[in-house]
Amino acid sequence: MGFLQDHVISRREMVIGGAGAAAVIALTGLPVTALGQGASRGKFQMVKSDEEWRHELTSEQYAVLRRHQTERPGTSPLNKEHRPGTYVCAGCGLPLFSASTKFESGTGWPSFWAPLDGAIATSEDRSFLLFVRTEVHCARCGGHLGHVFNDGPQPTGLRYCMNGIALNFRPENAWPAGADANNKTGH
Ligand SMILES: [Zn+2]
Numbered sequence: 497m498g499f500l501q502d503h504v505i506s507r508r509e510m511v512i513g514g515a516g517a518a519a520v521i522a523l524t525g526l527p528v529t530a531l532g533q534g535a536s537r538g539k540f541q542m543v544k545s546d547e548e549w550r551h552e553l554t555s556e557q558y559a560v561l562r563r564h565q566t567e568r569p570g571t572s573p574l575n576k577e578h579r580p581g582t583y584v585c586a587g588c589g590l591p592l593f594s595a596s597t598k599f600e601s602g603t604g605w606p607s608f609w610a611p612l613d614g615a616i617a618t619s620e621d622r623s624f625l626l627f628v629r630t631e632v633h634c635a636r637c638g639g640h641l642g643h644v645f646n647d648g649p650q651p652t653g654l655r656y657c658m659n660g661i662a663l664n665f666r667p668e669n670a671w672p673a674g675a676d677a678n679n680k681t682g683h
Pocket residue numbers: 585586587588589590634635636637638639
């Protein structure tokens with residue numbers, strides 16, 4: 497399938513949104529060339545050179561956080577993460593989302609209905625030409641995280657569609673190794 501067809505299908509996806517769209521993307525793959533180039537613009541508290549980011553991040557993290565690429569849906573282990581805890585930026589460690597706002601969107605990407613206060617910033621993403629999407633990036637390092645859509649659940653009605661590779665999960669009350677077995681008789 498050629499690029500043009502991919503592009504048309506992806507644009508239709510922007511209109512219909514939701515789980516059906518994810519299936520379309522899963523079949524076609526997102527046209528990487530249609531996605532934005534370069535890191536998010538703006539002034540951020542943490543500024544590093546491209547060389548430093550390349551050195552610190554894995555190639556997959558770098559491609560998403562610093563080059564706005566999108567991971568393949570369904571590939572992130574965080575899709576199946578349901579423990580209480582906090583999702584932090586894989587670039588700088590800033591806490592971004594509480595697990596209490598995570599929900600099953602059916603898209604194949606970790607999804608949240610609200611970020612932590614002040615954790616993220618947004619900008620217009622016009623890489624799809626006719627469709628303006630709202631890009632979400634880390635408020636501290638500017639790393640690209642994903643996009644936010646207005647078809648999420650209450651109470652916000654928002655769907656923060658995140659690349660799992662751009663996040664690290666810190667479970668709450670993580671037991672030290674071996675503590676779990678000892679703890680079973682303790683209740
Ligand atoms: Zn960050």
